[in-house]
Amino acid sequence: MKIWVDADACPVAIKEILFRAASRKAVMVTLIANHSMRVPSSPYIRFVQVESGFDKADDAIVARVGEGDLVITSDIPLASDAIDKGALALSVRGELFTKENIKARLNIRDFMDTMRSSGVEMGGPPPLSQADKQQFANHLDRILATIKS
16 A cells, blocks of 8 residues: 655645654655655655646646555545545545545535635635544554555
8 A cells, every 4th residue: 555645735734644654554655746845754755746737736646546545635536536546535634535425525525616606705624623633543543554564
């Protein structure tokens, strides 16, 4: 299993959890973003910078992800593409996207886009809470427990 991170919008606290997990489980974590960022020096952590542009990082992840890999993203279309390729997808809030729930999530996302396009003020997501971080870490641990170290 490889872990692919949609790093442009990934909170620092989630990256830190992933960095610790990479070393602990000896699993490759690759962050992909269209702006540079620092990552710890580790044989298990890589950073790939892609050109700026709409969905360039998402496209790079989809091109690289394989069956059985894990994608960390809150981007619903990217999660759907990862699932279509046989990967797992986990949001930064610890929600596991699955074949069973991704279509409903896409429908909700599209509905919200339509509402925003019509001028309805929706506001953004709430800040990442301690409970969100704990849920993410717990779900990540359960996923990583299924692979051999």
